[in-house]
Amino acid sequence: MPQKAGFWKMAAQTARLMVGIPDYETYLEHRRARHPGEPFMSWEEFFKERQDARYKGKGRFRCC
Amino acid sequence: MSSHASASLSIRQIMLWLVVALAGAGSLGVVALSRGEPISAAWLVIAALCVYLIAYRFYALFIARRVLRVDPSRPTPAWRHNDGLDYVPTNRYVLFGHHFAAIAGAGPLVGPVLAAQMGYLPGTLWILVGVVFAGAVQDMIILFFSTRRDGRSLGDMVRSEMGPVAGGIALIGVLLIMIILLAVLALVVVKALVGSPWGTFTVFATIPIALFMGVYSRFLRVGRIGEMSIIGIAMLLAALMYGKVVSEDPALAHYFTLSGEQLALCIIGYGFVASVLPVWLLLAPRDYLSTFLKIGTMGLLAIGILIVRPNLEMPAVTQFIDGSGPVWAGSLFPFLFITIACGAVSGFHSLIASGTTPKMIENEGQIRFIGYGAMLAESFVAIMAMIAATVLHPGVYFAMNSPAALIATDAVSAAQVISNWGFVVTPEHLTQLAKDVGENTLLSRTGGAPTLAVGMAQILAGFLGGQTMMGIWYHFAILFEALFILTTVDAGTRVARFMIQDSVGSVVPRFKNTESWVNNVIGSALAVSAWGYFLYQGVVDPMGGINTLWPLFGISNQMLAAIALILCTVILFKMKRERYAWVTLIPTTWLLVCTMTAGLQKLFHPDPKIGFLAQASRFETALAEGRILAPAKSVGQMNQIIFNNYVDAVMSGLFVLVVMSMVVFGVVAMWRALGSPKPTAIEIGGGPLPKPAE
Numbered sequence: 001m002p003q004k005a006g007f008w009k010m011a012a013q014t015a016r017l018m019v020g021i022p023d024y025e026t027y028l029e030h031r032r033a034r035h036p037g038e039p040f041m042s043w044e045e046f047f048k049e050r051q052d053a054r055y056k057g058k059g060r061f062r063c064c
Numbered sequence: 065m066s067s068h069a070s071a072s073l074s075i076r077q078i079m080l081w082l083v084v085a086l087a088g089a090g091s092l093g094v095v096a097l098s099r100g101e102p103i104s105a106a107w108l109v110i111a112a113l114c115v116y117l118i119a120y121r122f123y124a125l126f127i128a129r130r131v132l133r134v135d136p137s138r139p140t141p142a143w144r145h146n147d148g149l150d151y152v153p154t155n156r157y158v159l160f161g162h163h164f165a166a167i168a169g170a171g172p173l174v175g176p177v178l179a180a181q182m183g184y185l186p187g188t189l190w191i192l193v194g195v196v197f198a199g200a201v202q203d204m205i206i207l208f209f210s211t212r213r214d215g216r217s218l219g220d221m222v223r224s225e226m227g228p229v230a231g232g233i234a235l236i237g238v239l240l241i242m243i244i245l246l247a248v249l250a251l252v253v254v255k256a257l258v259g260s261p262w263g264t265f266t267v268f269a270t271i272p273i274a275l276f277m278g279v280y281s282r283f284l285r286v287g288r289i290g291e292m293s294i295i296g297i298a299m300l301l302a303a304l305m306y307g308k309v310v311s312e313d314p315a316l317a318h319y320f321t322l323s324g325e326q327l328a329l330c331i332i333g334y335g336f337v338a339s340v341l342p343v344w345l346l347l348a349p350r351d352y353l354s355t356f357l358k359i360g361t362m363g364l365l366a367i368g369i370l371i372v373r374p375n376l377e378m379p380a381v382t383q384f385i386d387g388s389g390p391v392w393a394g395s396l397f398p399f400l401f402i403t404i405a406c407g408a409v410s411g412f413h414s415l416i417a418s419g420t421t422p423k424m425i426e427n428e429g430q431i432r433f434i435g436y437g438a439m440l441a442e443s444f445v446a447i448m449a450m451i452a453a454t455v456l457h458p459g460v461y462f463a464m465n466s467p468a469a470l471i472a473t474d475a476v477s478a479a480q481v482i483s484n485w486g487f488v489v490t491p492e493h494l495t496q497l498a499k500d501v502g503e504n505t506l507l508s509r510t511g512g513a514p515t516l517a518v519g520m521a522q523i524l525a526g527f528l529g530g531q532t533m534m535g536i537w538y539h540f541a542i543l544f545e546a547l548f549i550l551t552t553v554d555a556g557t558r559v560a561r562f563m564i565q566d567s568v569g570s571v572v573p574r575f576k577n578t579e580s581w582v583n584n585v586i587g588s589a590l591a592v593s594a595w596g597y598f599l600y601q602g603v604v605d606p607m608g609g610i611n612t613l614w615p616l617f618g619i620s621n622q623m624l625a626a627i628a629l630i631l632c633t634v635i636l637f638k639m640k641r642e643r644y645a646w647v648t649l650i651p652t653t654w655l656l657v658c659t660m661t662a663g664l665q666k667l668f669h670p671d672p673k674i675g676f677l678a679q680a681s682r683f684e685t686a687l688a689e690g691r692i693l694a695p696a697k698s699v700g701q702m703n704q705i706i707f708n709n710y711v712d713a714v715m716s717g718l719f720v721l722v723v724m725s726m727v728v729f730g731v732v733a734m735w736r737a738l739g740s741p742k743p744t745a746i747e748i749g750g751g752p753l754p755k756p757a758e
Contacts, residue, residue, distance in 0.1 A: 010155065010157060010158060012290070013155070013158045014157065014158045014161035014162070015161075015289075015290070015356070016289060017154070017158055017159070017161065017162040018161055018162055018165040018355050018356075018359070019289065019348075019351055019352045019355055020351075020420075021287075021289065022148070022149065022152050022154070022424075023152070023154075026148060026152055027148035027149065027152075028148075029148075030146060030147070030148035030152075031148060034146070043286075043287055044286040044287055046287075047281075047286060047287030048282070048286070048287075048344070049149070050149065051282075051343065051344055051348050052343060052344070053149070053150070054343075054348070055343040055347055055348065055555065055558060056343065056578075
């Protein structure tokens with residue numbers, strides 16, 4: 001869980017989430033804890049999946 | 065509120081808040097009461113920060129605890145649906161950054177610049193009052209309600225709480241707003257780039273840079289966002305430097321000196337292509353560049369204002385509060401409130417606050433920080449824009465923002481006209497400043513972006529680089545604005561396309577498939593031609609376009625805020641929390657009064673500068689008498705202007721109708737809720753966290 005991350009780590013997480021990419025380590029931890037033994041995405045797959053998800057489907061509103 | 069809040073205050077805290085209150089009141093006093101002598105921008109900054117602190121500590125806390133009764137122990141959607149992707153419990157500071165980046169856009173930068181024609185005081189007061197009692201309240205409460213409903217969207221919530229018809233009308237309203245928003249933002253870019261080879265070259269260069277970044281991050285070094293963004297920004301800065309060379313070489317400059325019509329067609333074509341291409345190729349990398357540049361530049365501007373502490377040269381209040389101003393037509397009420405738009409309250413935020421943010425909130429106790437807090441930060445961006453516009457010499461401000469029809473196109477006549485308005489300025493001043501920032505002219509550079517850029521250049525050059533850097537900073541500011549406006553145009557066209565496909569698809573089911581190339585091209589073409597029509601019309605508009613389109617945008621945006629606040633009020637009634645409904649009813653009422661008055665004035669006002677129908681009939685009368693009115697040069701153009709004004713009138717009318725019907729649906733829903741003995745709001749979740757599956 002994203003608790004006592006250092007300042008720079010948190011800044012990097014913020015920058016990534018600003019462009020729609022959530023934390024990969026959190027994703028891995030989630031898969032390990034809730035879906036042990038099941039396949040998970042590599043960072044490259046994760047990045048592509050999130051990039052597509054951000055702009056596809058219902059689309060993402062942007063502000064004026 | 066006081067009993068609850070003060071119960072937890074120690075003597076020391078009371079003293080502290082007293083100091084904040086006194087500092088705020090003192091600074092506001094200086095801002096409001098000074099006449100004649102220019103005051104330092106620092107007063108405005110202190111006044112704003114104190115207002116934000118007090119509002120956040122007391123009013124927002126009151127709303128969170130008393131009105132909404134947030135429950136930090138209630139599992140949020142992020143926990144209930146935790147999938148590591150869309151639903152992720154996220155650190156509140158990280159999420160604040162995400163939310164702020166999503167709500168911050170061009171609106172709060174442009175609105176205050178345009179509002180500055182009435183002086184710095186009226187706009188500033190509305191930015192502060194509006195954010196505390198309307199904008200931040202809306203953002204926070206919508207975020208809360210969406211969090212209690214699995215992160216559902218505004219449209220979904222209207223449908224489930226107010227009925228399917230209300231939901232449908234709200235969606236049509238959102239689509240209309242998108243169209244006007246995209247048109248007016250694209251127009252801001254067109255106005256900033258007309259006849260500016262330096263700016264045009266730099267902005268065009270962002271396209272190949274983004275394409276390179278797209279390929280880089282998808283194939284060469286997958287997912288290296290930081291690395292790619294640093295390379296991208298370095299390339300952008302190189303393009304910015306080279307732009308100066310382009311502007312100084314007549315042969316090269318020729319290719320990048322475009323007219324408004326040419327630029328409009330470029331942007332329309334670009335919007336279409338960008339919407340059809342795969343997202344990773346152009347849209348995503350542009351989004352990365354513009355997001356980081358936006359956040360970085362806003363931070364830099366804040367630092368600049370604090371270090372330089374420039375004086376506000378604009379009077380506190382100008383004579384144009386009577387509605388006779390050259391920048392936009394209409395009197396202080398209702399048009400100032402329409403013009404400021406996003407920095408005080410923005411309906412668009414209700415779409416963001418019911419988008420990705422509620423799916424990532426760790427606990428309800430953080431909703432105040434993220435919802436209310438991020439909107440306060442957005443409001444501060446608006447205050448910075450107001451400062452940037454008012455540190456300019458007022459003569460320069462009016463020379464840049466008045467249409468050519470009023471001040472002519474040469475510095476001597478412009479200086480004379482503006483000096484006659486009481487803002488004494490010499491032609492040399494105007495030409496020298498244009499030279500300093502590397503532009504051919506600064507006359508009638510309407511749309512807000514160039515004004516903001518000159519103001520920012522003045523502030524940034526004040527502590528980084530001095531006079532010689534003015535040109536670089538000016539074009540950097542133009543680049544920064546154009547970049548994220550064009551990203552909005554890309555993304556917005558795509559969203560509009562999905563919405564069109566969705567609504568047409570309910571009649572022709574095959575059209576719903578968003579993966580189909582044929583649907584993609586048809587949908588994109590429809591979306592682009594909708595906003596492209598208004599953009600082109602704005603470019604050829606007799607009063608300069610911004611004059612017509614910005615109020616229409618403001619009305620639509622404030623109307624969406626009114627819809628969101630009506631929903632909030634309805635839900636409060638349905639929660640049987642109606643004794644606190646004034647929290648949303650007061651801003652709702654104010655927004656309704658403003659948007660309805662403005663909408664009806666845009667329709668029926670007898671002054672052709674304000675009323676669309678009056679403008680149409682002015683041209684019709686002239687046509688019947690066989691006269692050609694400027695700027696039309698032929699009967700065809702006369703007919704075009706008449707037609708455009710009727711279209712604008714229809715848009716205003718539609719906005720008014722959408723709002724009125726939402727009011728009726730809202731009142732009916734509240735009435736029903738009052739009659740019910742128990743709460744009828746439809747929340748999701750609330751029990752303990754479901755056990756992990758298997």
